[in-house]
Amino acid sequence: MMGMMRHNLARTASRVLGRYCANNTRRLLLLPKTSKPGVVIGKHRGIGSKSASSLLFSTSTTTSSSSSSSTSNSTGNSNNDLLITNARIWAEDTTDFPRRNITVCGKSGKIKEVSPIDSEKSTLGSSGVVEGLQVIDADDGLVTPPYAEPHLHLDAVLLGKKWQNQSGTLVEGIANWALAKGGLTADDVLQRARVAIKWMVACGTTRIRTHADTGCPVGVEALLSLRESIKKENLATIQVVGFPQDGILTAPGHEADLIWAVEGGVDAVGGIPHLERTYEEASASMRLVFDLAEKHGVMVDVHCDETDDPTSRHLETVCALTEDRGMGGAVIAGHCTAMHSYSGPAANKAISAVLRSGVQVVTNPLDSIVLQGRFDDYPKRRGLTRVPELLEAGTKVGLGHDSVIDPWYPLGVGNIMDAAFMLVHACHLTGQAQMRRVFQMLVSDNHIPFGGAPEIKEGEKANFLVHSLGDPVDILRMRRMPSFVIRDGEIVASNSHPKATVCGEEIDVGNMPTRVE
Numbered sequence: 444m445m446g447m448m449r450h451n452l453a454r455t456a457s458r459v460l461g462r463y464c465a466n467n468t469r470r471l472l473l474l475p476k477t478s479k480p481g482v483v484i485g486k487h488r489g490i491g492s493k494s495a496s497s498l499l500f501s502t503s504t505t506t507s508s509s510s511s512s513s514t515s516n517s518t519g520n521s522n523n524d525l526l527i528t529n530a531r532i533w534a535e536d537t538t539d540f541p542r543r544n545i546t547v548c549g550k551s552g553k554i555k556e557v558s559p560i561d562s563e564k565s566t567l568g569s570s571g572v573v574e575g576l577q578v579i580d581a582d583d584g585l586v587t588p589p590y591a592e593p594h595l596h597l598d599a600v601l602l603g604k605k606w607q608n609q610s611g612t613l614v615e616g617i618a619n620w621a622l623a624k625g626g627l628t629a630d631d632v633l634q635r636a637r638v639a640i641k642w643m644v645a646c647g648t649t650r651i652r653t654h655a656d657t658g659c660p661v662g663v664e665a666l667l668s669l670r671e672s673i674k675k676e677n678l679a680t681i682q683v684v685g686f687p688q689d690g691i692l693t694a695p696g697h698e699a700d701l702i703w704a705v706e707g708g709v710d711a712v713g714g715i716p717h718l719e720r721t722y723e724e725a726s727a728s729m730r731l732v733f734d735l736a737e738k739h740g741v742m743v744d745v746h747c748d749e750t751d752d753p754t755s756r757h758l759e760t761v762c763a764l765t766e767d768r769g770m771g772g773a774v775i776a777g778h779c780t781a782m783h784s785y786s787g788p789a790a791n792k793a794i795s796a797v798l799r800s801g802v803q804v805v806t807n808p809l810d811s812i813v814l815q816g817r818f819d820d821y822p823k824r825r826g827l828t829r830v831p832e833l834l835e836a837g838t839k840v841g842l843g844h845d846s847v848i849d850p851w852y853p854l855g856v857g858n859i860m861d862a863a864f865m866l867v868h869a870c871h872l873t874g875q876a877q878m879r880r881v882f883q884m885l886v887s888d889n890h891i892p893f894g895g896a897p898e899i900k901e902g903e904k905a906n907f908l909v910h911s912l913g914d915p916v917d918i919l920r921m922r923r924m925p926s927f928v929i930r931d932g933e934i935v936a937s938n939s940h941p942k943a944t945v946c947g948e949e950i951d952v953g954n955m956p957t958r959v960e
Contacts, residue, residue, distance in 0.1 A: 522549050522550065522575065523549045523575050523576060523577050524546060524547060524548055524549045524555070524575070524576050524577070525546070525547040525549060525576075525577045525578075525579070525905070525929070525932060525934075526544065526545070526546050526547075526576055526577065526578045526579070527544065527545040527546075527547075527578075527579050527581055527586060527909060528544050528560075528578065528579070528580050528581065529542055529544075529560065529580055529581045529582055529583055529584075530542065530543050530544070530545055530581035530584070530585075530586040530909065531543070531581070531583055531584065531585050531586065531913050532545075532557070532585075532586050532587075532899050533585050533586065533587040533588075533886065533899075533915065535883055535887065538879070540585060540913065541559065542559070542560040542583065543557055543558065543559060543560060543586075544556070544557070544558050544559075544560060545557050545586065545899070545905075546558075547905040547929070547932045548932065549575075549577075549932060551932070552904055552905055552931035552932030552933065553902060553903060553904055553905060553932065554899065554900065554901050554902065554903050554904075554905050555901065556901060557899070557900060557901055577934075579909060579926075579927060581909050581910075581926075582911070583913045584909060584910040584911050584912055584913055584926065585908075585910040585912065585913055585914075585915065585918070586899060586907050586908065586909055586910070587886045587899075587907060587908050587910065587915075588886045588887070588890065588896040588897050588898075588899065588906065588907055588908070589647055589648065589649040589650065589886070589897065589906055589907060589908055589928065589930070590646070590647045590648040590649070590650075590859050590860075590885045590886060590889065590908070591648065591649075591650040591651075591652075591885070591886075591889035591890045591892075591893055591896070592643060592648045592650065592651045592652060592843060592844060592859055592889065593652050593775065593803075593805050593841040593842075593843050593889050593891075593892055594652065594654070594744075594775075594777050594805045594807055594841070594843030594844070594845055595639075595651055595652065595653045595654070595843065595844060595845060595846075595847070596653060596654050596656075596845065596846060596849060597632075597635075597636040597639060597640070597651070597653040597655075597666055597669075598624075598627070598632055598636070598653070598654075598655050598656055598659065598662035598663075598665070598666060599620060599623070599624075599656075599846070599849040599850060599851075600635050600636060600638075600639040600846075600847045600848065600849055601635040601638065601639065601847065601848050601849070602620075602623055602635070602848070602849050602850055603846075603848040603849045603850060603851075603852065603853045604848065604853070605623070606619040606620070606622070606623045606849075606850040607619075607850075607853065608850055608851060608852075608853065610817070611813055611814070611817060612814065612817045613749065613750075613814040613815075613817075613851065616814070616849075616850045616851035616852075617688070617689075617850075617851075619850035620656070620688070620849075620850045620851075621689070623850060624656060624658065624659040624662065625659075627659060627661050627662055628661065629661055629664065629665040629668075632661065632662050632665035632666065632669075633665050633668070633669055636653075636665070636666065636669055637669070639847050639857055640669075640673065640678065640679055640681075641678075642847070642856055642857035642858075643679070643844075643857040643858075643859070644678060644679055644928060644935060644936050645857075645924060645928070645936045645938065646856070646857055646858040646859065646860065646924050646925075647859075647860075647908045647924060647925040647928055647936075648679070648857070648859055649678075649679045649680065649906065649928065649930055649935075650679065650680045650682075650889075650890065650893045651679055651680070651681050651682070652681075652682040652683075652684060652710075652711075652744070652892055652893075653666060653681065653682070653683055653684065654683075654684045654686035654713060654744070654746075655667075655683050655684065655685060655686060655704070655709070656686055656687075656688040657685050657686060657687050657688075657697075657700040657701045657703070657704040657713075658687065658688055658689050658697070658700055660700070660703070660704075663683075663685065663704050663707065663709070664707070666681075666683050667683055667707060667708055667709070669681065670682070670683055677930060677931055677933070677935070678930070678935060679930075680893060682710040682711065682892065682893070683709045683710055683711075684709060684710065684711040684712070684713045684744045685701055685704035685705050685707075685709040685711070685712055685713055686713035686715075686744075686746070687700065687701045687713060687714060687715060688715065689718070690715055690718045690719050690720075690728070691714060691715075691719065691728040691731060691732070692719055692720070692724045692727060692728050692731075693718065693719060693720060693724075698731065701713075701735070702735065705735050705739050705741065706739070709741065710741055710742060711736070711741055711742040711743060711744040711775075711892075712732045712733075712735045712736045712739075712741060712742070712743055712744070713732070713743075713744050713745055713746065714728055714729060714732040714743075714745040714746070714747075715745065715746045715747075715749075716728055716729055716745065716747060716748075716757040716760065716761075717746075717747070717748050717749060717750050717752075717755045717757055717781075725757055725760070726757075726760050729745070729757070729760050729761060729764055730764065732745065733764045733765075733768060733770070736770070736773075737768065737770075742773045742774065742775070742892065743761075743765075743770065743773065743774040743775070744774070744775040744777065744892070745761060745775070745776055745777065746777050746778055747761055747776040747777060747778060747779050748776075748778065748779050748780060748781035748782065749777075749778035749779075749780050749781075749811075750780060750781050750815075751780065751781065751783070751784055751815050751816060751818065751819070751824060751826060752781055752784070753781060753784035753785055753786070753789070754781075755781040756781070756785075756789065756793065758776055758779055758781075758782070758793050758796070758797070758802075758804075759792070759793060759796050761774065761776050761800075761802060762776075762793075762796035762797055762799070762800040762802050763796070763800070765800040765801060765802050766796075766799060766800040766801075770801075771800055771801020771802070772801050772803075772891065774800075774801070774802045774803070775802070775803050775804075775805050775841065775892060776797075776802050776803070776804050776805070777804075777805045777807065777843070778805075778806070778807060778811065778828065779793075779804050779806070779828040780811050780815050780826050780827060780828055782794075782828045782829050783815070783824055783825065783826055783827055783828060783829065784824060785829075790829055790832065794829070794832055794833055794836050794838070795836070797833065797836075797838050798836050798837060798838050803838070803839050803840070803841055803888075803891055803892075804828060804833055804838065804840055804841070805840070805841035805842065805843050806827055806828050806830055806840060806841070806842055806843070806866065807842075807843045807844070807845035807862070808827055808842070808862055808865040808866040808869055808870075809844060809845060809846070809852060809854070809855065809861065809862050809865050810845040810846050810851055810852050811825075811826045811827050811828075812825060812826060812827065812865060812869050813852065814826065814851065814852075815827075825869050825870075827866070827869050827870055830866065830870045830872070831870055831871065831872060831877075834880060839888045839891055840884060840888060841884065841888055841889050841891065841892075842859070842862055842863060842866060842881070842884045842885060842888070842889060843859075843862065843889075844857065844858075844859050844861070844862045845862075858922065858924065859885060859889075860885070860918070860919065860922040860923075860924075861922060863881050863882065863884070863885060863919055864919060864922055866881055867881055867919070875916060878915070878916045878919055879915050879916060881919065882915035882916070882918065882919055883915075904931050904932070905929050905930075905931065905932040906929065906930055906931065907929050908925035908927070908928055908929070909925060909926050909927040909929065910923070910925050910926060911923060911925075911926045911940055923940065924938040925938065926938055926939075926940070
């Protein structure tokens with residue numbers, strides 16, 4: 444058997460892997476450099492001594508150099524090329540994903556070749572000897588860009604059990620955070636944030652934009668430091684927004700705190716106009732935010748109209764400033780939940796302004812569905828912004844997780860697929876094309892703040908996810924984590940998908956047998 448496999452591998456890796464993996468859920472083959480060509484075959488056990496998925500079930504915030512390295516660049520040898528066979532590369536506006544082989548250069552971390560599965564071109568070298576090559580059989584699973592997270596609060600993650608939001612309201616969440624942030628230390632922020640980042644990487648998110656409350660200098664400095672250390676580890680890309688949680692003009696010192704954070708090197712300037720004392724001061728605060736962004740050459744990312752109040756229409760101010768200053772593509776308006784309660788004409792005006800200005804609205808359905816509508820009797824508003832209408836108008840809508848066990852929201856494991864799952868329910872986006880569009884938000888629209896999604900093509904850095912499922916709707920329906928997370932050519936995270944046994948029968952929960960489709 445092994446002799447036949449060596450012979451077939453020399454001819455074409457995809458064929459032998461297809462045969463070998465036909466009756467196996469997922470295999471990683473490492474073909475080491477030895478004096479005699481050989482194949483070592485074994486089930487992929489995860490990252491280091493722990494699988495990435497096991498990290499999801501631990502809320503320990505202990506960090507060490509060993510635990511950090513177990514998640515970063517420990518699965519593969521940088522000198523080994525990586526071959527992904529039987530992959531179906533995701534693309535927008537289609538349901539036809541042709542099967543491809545993807546070869547990644549271990550030294551450069553770049554995609555060396557993308558070839559059709561029936562191509563006669565060899566990905567194994569002219570000698571036909573398979574040595575020093577890692578091979579993953581995608582088994583007709585999708586290969587997609589990694590997920591991006593455009594709206595998170597890493598300074599507050601994992602504080603939710605200590606600072607519980609008993610009323611479930613936004614007001615109590617802010618009040619609890621005001622009490623909590625006074626006692627934070629840099630080590631505490633770093634430890635909690637690092638745990639959450641690892642959870643998110645395990646779930647396929649390798650780009651994260653976090654807000655940092657400028658009223659908590661310890662948190663701002665800690666997250667700026669973490670941004671650099673995570674970059675060196677090549678675990679993820681972090682952006683930090685200087686966010687004035689308590690407003691800018693609401694009290695003396697708030698403006699100075701924001702300026703300090705911007706001068707300290709944040710990636711974007713935040714704001715919260717609906718929390719300012721008057722409409723006049725709200726507009727003034729937005730002009731100040733845009734002035735700072737222009738002066739320092741950074742982006743704008745504001746919490747905007749996060750309320751059920753239909754008279755809260757600061758989004759129009761944000762759009763006007765964006766349009767006047769030519770900053771389309773560099774401005775995010777987060778939440779915009781008041782739009783849920785706008786009249787039809789008011790909503791149409793706001794959506795037109797978003798489209799015209801190039802502002803990206805980011806919805807955060809997990810938080811919004813529980814924080815909004817709290818003052819309603821019945822019927823209770825869902826409190827999400829008008830995502831279907833924004834998409835239909837042609838705007839690029841982002842989708843964030845927002846909170847992970849923090850003073851606002853007590854749940855979550857950092858899997859942005861949970862936010863997408865909530866969105867399709869709360870916004871009635873359950874049509875097949877609509878669900879595929881929501882998936883596109885994760886792998887395309889969410890990357891806009893980071894300069895666009897990584898491309899899966901020859902010559903580009905290898906940054907992608909290898910999924911066990913071949914349909915974006917199935918990935919969304921099952922909320923299954925990717926089998927492998929590839930960053931700059933390295934496997935930085937992996938997940939196995941154990942089957943369940945029911946009455947002696949082994950089943951893959953949620954996976955539709957072909958005969959009943």
